[in-house]
Amino acid sequence: MxxxxxxxxxxxxxxxxxxxxxxxxxxxxxxxxxxxxxxxxxxxxxxxxxxxxxxxxxxxxxxxxxxxxxxxxxxxxxxxxxxxxxxxxxxxxxxxxxxxxxxxxxxxxxxxxxxxxxxxxxxxxxxxxxxxxxxxxxxxxxxxxxxxxxxxxxxxxxxxxxxxxxxxxxxxxxxxxxxxxxxxxxxxxxxxxxxxxRAKYSDEVFVLTAHPNLNPDLLNGLNLDKIQAVILRAFGSGNFCVKGDKSLLPFLDKCRDAGVIVAIVSQADFDSVDLTQYTAGRAALKHGAISGNDLTLEAALTKLMFLLAHYDSKTDIEVLFQKSIVGEL
Structure with a gap:
């Protein structure tokens, strides 16, 4: 037995x-x-x-x-x-x-x-x-x-x-x-x-949920010196506001310039983020974001927490985040 x-x-x-x-x-x-x-x-x-x-x-x-x-x-x-x-x-x-x-x-x-x-x-x-x-x-x-x-x-x-x-x-x-x-x-x-x-996890990850009429000025209070990664919960296959004064692209630029990873996951449970499909996703790629593909929020968050605790290179973390480690992708 x-x-x-x-x-x-x-x-x-x-x-x-x-x-x-x-x-x-x-x-x-x-x-x-x-x-x-x-x-x-x-x-x-x-x-x-x-x-x-x-x-x-x-x-x-x-x-x-x-x-x-x-x-x-x-x-x-x-x-x-x-x-x-x-x-x-x-x-x-x-x-x-x-x-x-x-x-x-x-x-x-x-x-x-x-x-x-x-x-x-x-x-x-x-x-x-x-x-x-x-x-x-x-x-x-x-x-x-x-x-x-x-x-x-x-x-x-x-x-x-x-x-x-x-x-x-x-x-x-x-x-x-x-x-x-x-x-x-x-x-x-x-x-x-x-x-x-190897259970070790960073707490320097921030989760941001996109929603209609989100005021980007509210994000100015974030201290990016204390954040290593942002998970952006976008609409559909990776969409969020990119036009006018509600655009989140300036925030993505701030993150990129501060060396902060921006990973995009979907608010929808089914299917996968595809940042090449629509204008917003393509803009996100140009502004330094990476795709979370079909990761759940729970897996995306804990995976980033794990990777940040074990690797120093932003490039290495971004590459590993987009590869399957234990079947999460």
């Missing part, structure tokens, strides 16, 4: 159903886990580890580093890892770990729930049983298991607040569909050899 480490980080799955938003203490959640789902022991030999208890909106790079370090420390002891995590930032954490844990040869599966585990209609039971079973299989990457599907972690995004089908992978098929049988579609390994924990 395979050995699985179940890491608790908090989130809805760790809350007490009798008090909305009230987290269970570490001892209580382990008891609830086995009281509610005793059959887990039939799937694998499970060890539980309450690493920290946080609402996922409070998580940041320090928590990603702690998670990566935990997996590195326990890597030789366990066959797979399941991380219980709040849904709000799960895709950010999964993306970050996909870049930080290099040469990963074992499954690292994130899961959580929309309702607390002890709620009668909770989705926690199904998600957790599925995640643990997937963690015993031959996946060699970071994934998100939710509502009978396994998604590549750096391809997933949260798409619903109120549905059990909370996550989607708009531009990449699920790694597995879970029905009566588990139907796997993709099995890849990114890199070989010994696991390398």
């Amino acid at each position: 395979k050995k699985i480490l179940l890491i608790q980080t908090g989130g809805t799955i760790a809350m007490n159903a009798k008090g909305a938003g009230v987290e269970l203490d570490p001892d209580s959640w382990s008891k609830v886990l086995y009281d509610e789902i005793p059959e887990l022991s039939e799937i694998a030999e499970i060890t539980t580890l309450p690493l920290f208890f946080e609402d996922s909106s409070d998580l940041n790079a320090s928590h990603w580093i702690k998670l990566s370090g935990c997996i590195e420390d326990k890597y030789d002891t366990f066959d797979g890892f399941v991380i219980l995590h709040g849904t709000d930032t799960m895709a950010y954490s999964a993306s970050a770990l996909s870049f930080g844990l290099q040469n990963l040869g074992k499954p690292v599966i994130f899961t959580g729930s929309q309702l607390p585990m002890s709620t009668i209609r909770s989705d926690a039971r199904r998600n957790l049983v599925n995640a643990i079973e997937l963690a015993t299989m031959d996946f060699k990457e970071v994934g998100i298991c939710f509502n009978d599907a396994l998604y590549r972690g750096n391809r997933a995004t949260k798409m619903s607040i109120g549905d059990f089908d909370a996550f989607g992978s708009p531009n990449f098929s699920p790694l597995a569909d879970i029905g009566i049988q588990i139907e796997t579609r993709v099995s890849e390994q990114f890199g070989s050899g010994k696991l390398k924990n």
Whole structure:
């Protein structure tokens, strides 16, 4: 029987159903886990580890580093890892770990729930049983298991607040569909050899969402000395205002002159940015921007955070950003 480490980080799955938003203490959640789902022991030999208890909106790079370090420390002891995590930032954490844990040869599966585990209609039971079973299989990457599907972690995004089908992978098929049988579609390994924990992330990235009537003067207050990269969430395939006094092109020029990377992703979930298709995209290229292609916002942000923490050359970072490292593109 395979050995699985179940890491608790908090989130809805760790809350007490009798008090909305009230987290269970570490001892209580382990008891609830086995009281509610005793059959887990039939799937694998499970060890539980309450690493920290946080609402996922409070998580940041320090928590990603702690998670990566935990997996590195326990890597030789366990066959797979399941991380219980709040849904709000799960895709950010999964993306970050996909870049930080290099040469990963074992499954690292994130899961959580929309309702607390002890709620009668909770989705926690199904998600957790599925995640643990997937963690015993031959996946060699970071994934998100939710509502009978396994998604590549750096391809997933949260798409619903109120549905059990909370996550989607708009531009990449699920790694597995879970029905009566588990139907796997993709099995890849990114890199070989010994696991390398390179979890380190810069916080010098700013995300800017384009919208109609955005006043560029509001951007003058940004201290570009403290920013190494800007992610511009554009319309469609990479469009934003380029005419008149609302044009963002002068801001792109300021970024270029300050040595700040500008990467363009789309506000649309499906398909890819193409900066050669329309006038705005072509202007963006001339003014020094680069394309995020079909990256999710979560993957684009964590990838830039990772690259900035490991490379000094702006050119190297721009080249690597536009290449697939762990299947994110």
